[in-house]
Amino acid sequence: MSASRASRFNQRSLAPVLFLAPAVLFFLFYVIFPIFQSIQISLYDWDGLGPKTYVGVDNYVELMDDEAFYTSLKNNVIWLVLYMLAIPAGLFIALFLNQTVFGMRLYKSLFFFPFVISQVVVGLVFTWFYDPSYGLLNVILGWFGMGPIAILGDETWVTYGIIFAGLWPQTAYCMILYITGLNAVDPEQIEAGRLDNAKGWKMLWYIILPQLKPATFIALVVTVIGALRSFDLVSIMTAGGPWGSSRVLAYYMYEKAFSEYGFRMGYGAAIAVVLFLIMMIYITFFLVKMYRDEKGL
């Protein structure tokens, strides 16, 4: 009698703990613990090999006076703003593809293709596309008597050039989210809208979009994350150049901490902490929204 009650107790209270344990441990060791470790390292001057010297907030003071840091910060903001274009662009491609035409599955997969290939490949393709002497872009510009523009070699264009390359796969990602969302749109509501004489933009804005709210939310989340961790494209296409004008915070942190000319772990960690704080603003917004939705507020 008492034995079976004990085993039921175990099942009820022990099993969830056991099942959660691996995930919790991994989360603690790979996410939570490194956050505090980074904050700690950012207070030291350390090359990764020799002894660490405690320097207090010196790294942050230096960061405040570092031109390259502000360039990176500015670029991060440009990324965040322009990357949002992927959401409406993805929506319109999804609407366009939401028809019943022969071979539509093929078209859909072709539109989704850029998201499947690696960011490195995307970066290389666009580097060639922008090449000032042989690139397709400048060949096309040449037809109109313009150019050549060295997009990736020009400090005013370079960040936009990289963002444009990044939008290609990101749009595909948002598109697939919306295509799934469109499947769940209630036909009866559309019918009701038609009866009330809604069509075109009004239909989209008042009937379709409200029903796509969950898809929009996810698209926003993945796009913001994609913009903030925009590292691979910068690394492949320009390595932060020309003269550091296409750096973003993630890349600058890598340069300072791990690249050939870097190995200032403390300074790199300080940049990481700043990036973390920026993400924190957004994560807080995200958590509050989730909490409200669950409470039904």
Added chain:
Amino acid sequence: MVTKFRTTIAALAASTILATSAFAGELVINTDTSDPAPKAAFEQLIADFEAANPDITVKWNLFDHEGYKTSIRNFLTADAPDLANWYAGNRMLPYVNAGLFEDVSDVWEENGLNESLASAAGSMTIDGKKWGVPYTYYQWGVYYRKDIFEANGIEVPTNWDEFKAAGATLTEAGVTPITIGTKYLWTAGGVFDYLNLRTNGYDFHMALTKGEVEWTDPRVVDTMNNWKELIDAGFFLENHSSYSWQEALAPMVADDAAMYIMGNFAVAPLREAGLTDDQLGFFQFPVINPDVPLAEEAPTDTLHIPANASNKEDARKFLAFLATADVQTKINETLGQLPIHKDATVGDDKFLQAGYAMLSSTDGGIAQFFDRDAPAEMAKVGMEGFQEFMVKPDRLDAILARLEKTRQRVYK
């Protein structure tokens, strides 16, 4: 904290790199010689060493050239091989300071290397001790299209005015005088080094890269003004900040550019691209200030024993073997570079012979390279500044001020 970091690295190294655990009679060598010629040279070197020392087996771990620069930090601390290749000068300073390289002054003493490798002794010495053995170096200078020069009636320039005049003739003929790709920055460092060596000389170059001179010093400004003359005259390839050094070879092969300020490793790809020795030539960077003795750049590649190596005895044998005249002759013939040993024979190649003739008569001094003589962080900010200057020469003052700010922080 440090130990915790090291264990993590150890685990990482064990799983991702290569297991380098050695047992007696086994010699583990890590190198970054992944390009075809260096790879062949090391294969041959190791085979010869094993033939000469049958009781030693060599285990050779070949790394990707770029990846090596970061992995060396990990394996030197966590899972050290018995030998690893690296570079001379300031580039090895962090590892010497961190106590990760073994003092090999005894190898130099016992084998008379102080005499036979005398030319590179200076760049291998830190705190009066030798930290490795150099096995190859190569010259920098101007590689040019002989046929284009001849077609435009240009003689090889030996001084600054002739150089500028040659450029003007080429520009008029629709040929870009100098091709360059500065996407990865260091090529701009080479141009700066030569302009600076010719304007202010070797001692100034060393003082500047050691952080003893302010970047806003009028002598630096002189160098930059000489550079500006070339930039304003349209000497350099347009849009160079978009190209790597390999991509910048294309205009030279396609008859669109006539010169390249480069190291001798540019010869191989130019030949592969179809240029014959009749079309391709080499000359020493012309004199700018006649009062300054001519100094050259010749980066040296070296082999070191990590302090944590397990088989240091055999590693010393290998270094002694590598330092002999015959071995250096053979390895450099495959590498297409110059041996350090004074009795070694230089390969029968016109560029090697030209480089050898130039370097052995150099009385001004031999520099390594901007990013080998200057500490890493200064080098990065400096070369970024050079790249910016080449596109926006008007920003000179702002660039030099930025470099000076970095200098004050890096060398404190």
